Amino acid sequence: MTPPVARPTQTVTVSRRQLWQESAGIAVSAVGFGFVYGLAARGAGFSLIEAMAMSLIVFAGAAEFAAVGYVVAGLAWPGVIVLTALLNARHLLYSAALAPWLKDRPVAERAAMAHVLTDEAFALSIAHFRRIGRPDRRGYWIAAIAATFIPWNLATLAGVTLGGQIADPSRLGLDVVFPAAMAGLCVGLITGRREVVAAAVGATVAVLVSLAVGTGVGIVAGGVIGPLAGMLVPRGAAHEEAPIGTGASAEHYSMPAVPHTAFEQADRADGPRTGDRPGPDEPMGPAS
């Protein structure tokens, strides 16, 4: 399969206007989700500095939420770190997909771009690049900073701060925000039968091991064994809708309830394809 060829369909000005519109939708989502993360972190006993350190340094929504659960469960730090690395490994493929577009930027700038590379930044920026047929550094920063980094961090700050004003969060049902968010995010990651099996086995193993040994061990066991069970589903029966690293997978991995326009464009920018998406190891870059 040959890599997609980028053909410009919009001018930079028009495409940036669309990028801003899509970024506004993403920003609203990031604000809501970041606020909920702040509340959950506060509820788990994180101080403002600790919650903000997570959002500023890790800057990965699902991993931050998961960290709240790990800490509550008393999981040892090495376990937290290993699970975080596994959970965030999908960024490897987003980075690979963007690499051909950004290869001419200075190393220091690419290093900075990497820190703010999220599912949303990937989807917004690669769709923008494809619309204009070339990279646009300002477009990347709009997608990464204006759409996600700033809203997410401000919302985290608000969530932790305002969460402290609520005397009894459990009376308002706020203690259920964390498991409900984890379950909802899990649904957002499901793109085929393998994920369903991995999630079901992961949950079952986690509960059983937690009851037998303790919650910290249980979560690690579920997180490690669940994917192995998912891999037992034959590839032909997996019904995979969104191979990782594609625009479609960015949609699934993104904060839910964001406009789908950018994600759809990321997948169809090369014109109609007969069901063949670029594989996980095929960068979606410009024609060389």
Added chain:
Amino acid sequence: MTTNLVLLAVLMGAVTYPSRALPLLAPGIERLPRWALDYLQLVGPAVLAALAAVSVMVVTTEDQPAFHVGVEWLAVLASIALMWWRHNLFYGLAAAVLLVAVARYLGWA
């Protein structure tokens, strides 16, 4: 104000950054075997499902984990259903919170 978890955040950031940066800084390094890619794709659903399930099904009192059945199960199921149906996490969270708040107000939970 505690700062113990700041170091954890730094370590989490340290293991996250290479995934984001290596292909951008050293193109080609991301070419992992297919089985590794498959495994990594499944880690997210498994970990998040494990966290959700343990959060609502296991309670620990006096260092003894015990199976728990409660209205929180319904709240999580509502979140899953709404996420599946509407692709909107906030609807799911709102429904979950509302369900639990009402149940506790009425003394059902």
